[in-house]
Amino acid sequence: MLEFYFWPTPNTWKVAIMLQECGLPYEVIPVNISAGEQFAPEFLAISPNNRIPALVDPEAEGGPISIFESGAILMYLAEKTGRFMPADLHQRYDVLQWLYWQVGNLGPMAGQLGHFRNYSEERIEYALQRYGDEYNRLLGVLNRGLEGRDYLAGDYSIADMATWPWVRSGEYMEQPLEEFPNVIRWFREVGERPGVKQGFALGMDWFGSGPPKAGNEKANRGNKNLFGHTAKAVAELSKKAADKS
Ligand SMILES: N[C@@H](CCC(=O)N[C@@H](CS)C(=O)NCC(=O)O)C(=O)O
Secondary structure, eight states, rough: EEEEOOOOHHHHHHHHHHHHTTTEEEEEEEOOGGGTGGGSHHHHHHTTTTOEEEEEEOOOTTTTTTEESSSHHHHHHHHHTOSSSSHHHHHHHHHHHHHEEEEEEHHHHHHHHIIIIIIOOOOOHHHHHHHHHHHHHHHHHHHHHHTTOOOOBBBBBBHHHHHHHHHGGGGGOOOOOTOHHHHHOOOOOOOOOOOOHHHTTTGGGGGGSOOOHHHHTTTTOOOTTTOOOOOHHHHHHHHHHHOOO
């Protein structure tokens, strides 16, 4: 059975959604990133970047495989199932360019905005402006990409699954969508899919108070397991996690 290293966050919801959409059986292995479990040596062996999500497929073609990076995991699951990524070269690269756009642009910019807005102990106007502008610009790119299209790349695909959680995250960064009618339409439609609802619901109760809102993030302000990760700090956190286990 697939082993899914998970904590309820936008990058892991992408994979949770794909697993639900494909109806694949999987075991959830919680990695509590607020508690520093991403530094445990066993987890680092699978995900050297000390980030979730990660996936292990013990029954992969040619032997067991472990994968980190949400985009690579989505591609793997699409190839494994033959679903949500077209075989046709042109259509496939339409999906892949949007997938890479999400992983390299929307995710990191929204992530930095979330950091400076909800986690930073001091309010830094320049950073809020910079990442707020970038997030807004990227929503504009998405809006134009969805012009005259139901989904990002032809049919519903892993590109939509990757992008949806990071549009959803705009809500707890108080980023309104009004300027972007195509994004609103797409966001609602994708959000109505049973697989998206189920994937997004995974692990929500672990927060104790329902889906993440600004309040949940504020609880993590200054959390040393989440911030201040120099290479040396990661080595120390990893040693601490090893001593604990
Ligand atoms: N590019 C990576 C980003 C993964 C990522 O940033 N994951 C966050 C949760 S959304 C995480 O694991 N954070 C733990 C930490 O910062 O230590 C991907 O798409 O998988």
